[in-house]
Amino acid sequence: MARFITIISGKGGVGKSTTSINLASSLNMMGKTTTIVDANLTTPNVGIYLGVPVVPKTIHDVLAGKIPIDDATYIHKSGTKIIPGSLSLESLSSIKPSQLKHKLKDLDKQNDFVIIDAAAGLGREALAGIEAADEILIITNDELPAIADALKTSRVCQELKKEIIGIIVNRRKENGVRIKDIEDMLELPVISIIPEDEKMREALTQRDAIIHTHPSSQASYGYRRLANFLLGNPYYEEAVSVTDNRTFMQKLLDALGIT
Numbered sequence: 001m002a003r004f005i006t007i008i009s010g011k012g013g014v015g016k017s018t019t020s021i022n023l024a025s026s027l028n029m030m031g032k033t034t035t036i037v038d039a040n041l042t043t044p045n046v047g048i049y050l051g052v053p054v055v056p057k058t059i060h061d062v063l064a065g066k067i068p069i070d071d072a073t074y075i076h077k078s079g080t081k082i083i084p085g086s087l088s089l090e091s092l093s094s095i096k097p098s099q100l101k102h103k104l105k106d107l108d109k110q111n112d113f114v115i116i117d118a119a120a121g122l123g124r125e126a127l128a129g130i131e132a133a134d135e136i137l138i139i140t141n142d143e144l145p146a147i148a149d150a151l152k153t154s155r156v157c158q159e160l161k162k163e164i165i166g167i168i169v170n171r172r173k174e175n176g177v178r179i180k181d182i183e184d185m186l187e188l189p190v191i192s193i194i195p196e197d198e199k200m201r202e203a204l205t206q207r208d209a210i211i212h213t214h215p216s217s218q219a220s221y222g223y224r225r226l227a228n229f230l231l232g233n234p235y236y237e238e239a240v241s242v243t244d245n246r247t248f249m250q251k252l253l254d255a256l257g258i259t
Helices: 015-028 059-063 089-094 097-110 123-129 145-158 179-186 199-205 218-231 249-256
Strands: 001-009 034-039 082-085 113-118 135-140 164-171 192-194
Touching: 001 015, 001 123, 015 034, 015 113, 015 218, 034 097, 034 123, 059 089, 059 097, 097 113, 097 123, 113 123, 123 145, 135 145, 145 164, 145 179, 164 179, 179 192, 192 218, 199 218, 199 249
Parallel strands: 001 113, 001 135, 034 082, 034 113, 135 164, 164 192
Antiparallel strands: none
C-alpha cells in the first residue's frame, strides 16, 4: 500500500511545489516508487517546474471522468512519475475537486508514495487535497504571517482528523523566527529545515529538481533529510548550518529558558 502524503500551506509562495517535487525525487532516488500529483487545480505548477507545461492528458481530465488516472501519468527522466495539471481555464469548468480522493485510489498498489501538491490556502481545492491523503506535511516560512497561516491549516487538518507528520520550514533565513518558537506557536514538531538556497533558481531554470541539478547544495541536503525521516532512516550527511546571529547573552538566556 502506498503512503498518500499531502503537502499543504496556508499561503502561496512558501515553496510548496518545489518541496513536493524534491521530496518525491528524493524518495525515488532511494528506490521508492513515487508519484507526484498536481492537485493545485487552478494554478498547477509541477509540470511547468519539470519542463512539461503542456501535455495531452492531465489530472483535470481524470477528475472530469474522461480518462483513467494511468493515462495522465508521465515519467520524468529521473524515473519519478508525474500527474500534471492543465493550464487551460476551460478545464476547470467540468471538474469536481471532491472527486480527487476517489480518483487517486487507483495509485495505491502501484506506488510506495503518492505526494500530493495541494493548492495553497483553505479553499475547496486545498480541502480536496487534504481529504485525499492519510498524512499531512505543513510547509511554512520562518515569518510570522506564514506561521499564522500554517496554524490555521493545522487546525483544519486536525478537525478533519488527518495525521500531521510535522512542519517543514522552507527558505530558512538567518534572521527568521526561531525554530523552537515556531514549534511552540504551532504545537507541532519541525521535522525539516530547508535553507534559503540561491541554487534553487538555477534548478528551476533547468526544469528539474535541485537534488538532481545541484546534489551538493544546502537545499538538497535538507530534502534528503526529509525523505530519510519519512523512511525512518538515520541520516549522516553533515547538517546545514544557519548562522546564529544572537549575541552571547541572548544565547545564554535562551539556554537557561529565560526570555
